[in-house]
Amino acid sequence: MSWYNEAVFYHIYPLGLTGAPKQNAYEEPVHRLNTLLPWIDHIKEIGCTALYIGPLFESVGHGYETTDYKKLDSRLGDNEDLKNFVAACHEKGIKVIFDGVFNHTGRDFFAFKDIQEKHQNSPYVNWYCNVNFSGNTEYNDGFSYENWGGYNLLVKLNQRNPDVQNYICDVIRFWVSEFDVDGIRLDAADVLDFDFMKQLRRTAEEVKPDFWLMGEVIHGDYSRWVNGSTLHSVTNYALHKALYSGHNDHNYFEIAHTVKYLQNMGDLDLYNFVDNHDVERIYTKLSNKAHFAPVHVLLYTLPGVPSIYYGSEFGIEGRKERTSDDSLRPALNLADYADATEKNPCTALIAALGKVRQNTPALNYGSYAELMLTNRQYAFARDLDGVRVIVTVNNDDNAASMNLPAGNAAEYVGTLTGEKVSVENGSINVTVAGNSGNIWVAAGDMPEYKPVDMAAKKPETASENSSANTAKTEAASTTEAKASNYKSDAEPAAENTAASESAVNPAASEVAASNDVSADKEAAADNEATSQTASEKSEVTVDWTKSPEDMTVEELQTGILAKMANNGPVTDQMKKTVYDNIWHDSLVNWLKSFR
Incomplete structure (x- = not known):
């Protein structure tokens, strides 16, 4: 077995935790990553053995519009800082995985800039999907292209291009040789090309023993991604949803049903979580805050690899807003939570669960x-x-x-x-x-632990600290936020006088959406308020002569439900899950996953 089979993960969104500016001015490095060094002891203290940190590399804004895969974001520091940070984690016995944003790049990436300059004469035209010089964008590029999620800030890479495959594989080799990273979380894995993922798996097996590939997948048959030729694990959004709604609805049947549903996919070691940088904090989502305890007992004991998102061990809150995810990704001062394992019942519980997990092989x-x-x-x-x-x-x-x-x-x-x-x-x-x-x-199989108070009455200090930090972060970033309308992208467009007016509004509108491009991931994963049941949907007939890629979202949803019906009864919850997924590429992969 490998280290990741026994891991308890801690998840850090570094641009948020360090309070970095929302926009990258591409200036001299500011060594904010070094402020996270004290967190390593905290991570170990609460029983975590691995760290998922990212995005880390040079980007325009939130980190998922990569400018340079081989350079630490200058808002966080320089490559030497990252090398030292990973080494410090390893000294404490903590494995480290990075965010791998390989589905798309930002518009400041060298290959895209070359296309902007040379148009059809650029050798990088085929690095991206569907570059069309008869089209245009809101940035007046003089060409259009395929993006991720409808955001032209995120330019979709052509993962079937051998040059792109070789480049990304070289990036992975660089990350291992330069930083000694132990694995990668693949962003938007549910829309990555499968042959591309197979190439990544071959590279993973080449660079380091037990190098771990975990993918972000929301819906579908997870075994299509998790197998011997593609990824080792994927994000378990199915269990994530069940854990909070199963408690809010007093419905443990939903959780147990989800576990059986997942087990039917095979013996998969999925990445379990109750919150992350894309979804609301679990303490916010729970109708009864006392359910923090049973939720986390299940997180640490159900099949899979548990993960804690930074700050949630303190019981902090974070509510999702349509135009910003800042409250989900706050700057925190670790000193504000001194002695939390002794004074904060939420933290004490997490620490106890981490120790139990480490000492109980049956849970792994x-x-x-x-x-x-x-x-x-x-x-x-x-x-x-x-x-x-x-x-x-x-x-x-x-x-x-x-x-x-x-x-x-x-x-x-x-x-x-x-x-x-x-x-x-x-x-x-x-x-x-x-x-x-x-x-x-x-009895006798476990070290003695002192009893944990599971009353889950969060100390006022934790709540006040969270509010204070949010206020500090908002105050500190007010000026940056006013100027953050993706100026790096708006300015090139504005240089064209004729197009300057058309460049302003698109940049501003995209900032509202792509300030967190994951806003719609949340909607797809757990959009309870607006989802429709099968009876509310107008009837759709599936033309099975079409390829999945040519079907509409409604046809794909109907087709998936038909395939499910072939395998047994389709519950209302299963229907809701299908209709909550509004992403065409994700639905295509889901339909294809039925054998």
């Missing part, structure tokens, strides 16, 4: 078996080599008793409470407090 490798399921109580076992670990959660305000089949031990201990129970007639009788959970292991 064990099989899954459902033991008990009601709307408000849920229990399951993780079995490995004759050792049974039992997980219990309760989303009700009142305590609940459970009688559960145990393993071969004579006594079990609840690792989060220290409570011990005897095995009688092959079972244990346990009581789970309201809005809490526990992980029961054979």
Whole structure:
């Protein structure tokens, strides 16, 4: 087995955490990355063994419009800073993976700039998809091109071009040789070319033993991406949605159904999370804040690799706004959370779960078996080599008793409470407090941990610090925000006097959307308010003689539901999941995933 099978991840969005300017002026490096060095000890203290950090490399604004894949963003520092940062993580036993934004580049990338200058005579015309010199853009380029998500700031690379493949593979080799990185999270993996991903996998196996490739995938049969020839793992958006809505609706059936749905895809080691830089904080999403405890018990114990997004271990909030994701990506001062593992119940719980995970192999490798399921109580076992670990959660305000089949031990201990129970007639009788959970292991198999207060009453200091930091960040960036309308892109367009007026509004409108291009990822992943059920959709007939690429979004959605129906009953939740996905490329890949 590899390091990533046993990892607990910490996720950092560095431009946000360091309070970097929203726009890159391409000036002398400012060494903000070094301010994250103290976070390494914190990451280790709360039981995380790996760090996903990114985007890191030179870009225009939010980091996903890459200008230079081989240069640390000057707002964060220089390459020496990044090299030292990864080395410091390794010294503490923490693996590091970078964000790999290989589906598209920014408009300041050298290949795109060459096309702007030379047009048809540029040797890089075929580096991008569907460059058309009969078309134009809102930037008056004199040509049009394919983008990601409708944003012309993100120019889609032609991943079938061998020169592009070789270039990106050389980037990966550079990242390993220069920074000693341990893996890559592939942005927008659900629209990456599969042959391209196979080439990335071959490169991964070449550069470093156990080099990990994890992809951002929202919908579909995850096994299409996770296999021996493409990626090792993908983001588990299906479980992400189930974890928060299953608690908000007091519906553990949704979570258990999702686990079975995922298991039917095969033995996949998926990247589990309850929030990230694209979605609202879990503490904000939960209707009952006390559900923070059972949500995270499940995050750390269900099959997959758990991940914590920076700041969420403190119970901070972050609400998504249509025009900005700044509240999801705040600047935080670690000193404001000193002694959080002792004083903040949220942090104490995360730290305890991290230690339990590290000391319980069955949570990394064990099989899954459902033991008990009601709307408000849920229990399951993780079995490995004759050792049974039992997980219990309760989303009700009142305590609940459970009688559960145990393993071969004579006594079990609840690792989060220290409570011990005897095995009688092959079972244990346990009581789970309201809005809490526990992980029961054979007594003597675990180090002794002091009980964790799972009341989940977030200390006022944590809330106040979060608000204060948000206010500081907003105040510090007010001037930058006013000038942030993607001036790097607006200015070249404005140089053309005739087109200057048309360049201003497009840049401004794109900033509202692409200040976080992921706003629509969130909508696709969990858009509860506006999704339509099958009965609300007008009937659509699928022309199966068409290729998926030629189908409309509505045809693709209908086709996916038809394929699902061939495999068994289609629930309302499954229909909702399909209709929530409005991305054509993602739906194409989803339809193709049915065998």
